[in-house]
Amino acid sequence: MKKDPASRRALEQSVDLAFRFLFIGVAVLAVVWLASGFVSVESGSRAVVMRFGKIDRVHDSGLVWAWPRPIETVVLVPSSERQLTQEVGALDLIKRKPNETPVEVPLDLRDGGYVISGDGGAAHLTGVVTYHVTDAATYLLAQERLAPVLERTFCASAIAAIAGRGLDGVLAIRSAEEVGAEALAAAGRREALRGDIRSLMNRRLALLALGVEVSRVDLTMVLPARAKPAFDAVLASESEAARVVARARTSSEQFRQQGERDRTEILQKVEAKAKETIAKARITTDRITALAAESAPERRALLLTRLYRERMQTILRRAGLVTLVDGKEPIRLLLPGGSVKK
Secondary structure, eight states: OOOHHHHHHHHHHHHHHHHHHHHHHHHHHHHHHHHHHEEEOTTTTEEEEEEEEEEEEEEEEEEEEOOOOTTEEEEEEEEEEEEEEEEEEETSSSOOOOTTOOGGSHHHHTTTEEEOOTSSOOOEEEEEEEEEEOOOOHHHHHHTTHHHHHHHHHHHHHHHHHHHGGGGTTSSOOTTOOOSSHHHHHHHHHHHHHHHHHHHHHHHHHHHHHEEEEEEEEEEEOOTTTTHHHHHHHHHHHHHHHHHHHHHHHHHHHHHHHHHHHHHHHHEEEHHHHHHHHHHHHHHHHHHHHHHHHOOOOHHHHHHHHHHHHHHHHHHOOOOOOOOTTTTTSOOOOOTTOEEEE
């Protein structure tokens, strides 16, 4: 039985129209599927595009397009500008109470939280590692094992760095008032400790190729419970001794300055007295000097007579009794008691 041409034509049109709607629907779905491959990467992140489970390319922040799943997958990882932190707790091998501090726990060989310095000192160590991503693709592959690797690397680097210096290069075990080359050197070693640990960690991480680099290491170190009171007592004694020495130096400086002032005053008085004596001596000897310099006999005799009279006048004024005797008489000297010498 043959179909009617009109009905056949209507069927063909229906099928053609259905195929057109189907094509349009598939095209719309394809556009939507392709549009789903656009990913907005915010600042501080990078996009790693994986094709069939393998890393294909890396994009910085911005609008990134990739083939939608299951062909490609976009994974966001931190950029190199973002700083990531991790608290290291692998050193604590024993379980502590929630509010218990390391100082309250006695030193035990099973407690790995204590590190040994080069001179045999012990200190409890915890730390916070700050790092950033240098290689996004490598970081993505090693992300799952990064945390334990950072803990082990921190422990190994901290133990190596602390073992190479004394306890005073790790903790401030000297009084704040103490100065000197040794104290300054110890303070410099304490300041360089974090940098040394960071350098050792970066050296080990570079060999492991994890795609990260340590930017900063923060340390928290305390003394054991049994040793802390002794160190506190030593610091208190050193502080008291430093204060006593400072007071003694102040007193000695005051005495020195007073002695210097007394010395200066005595020297000034002696110099003034000497100048005064010299001036008086010059005044006293001026006429004698002038008499010795006189060359004319008549002038010299006149000066000598005048000087003799002035000196005799001064002597006679001081005498209690004066007896005048004529020089032409044979009597030359009168003595008490009535005796006369000729």
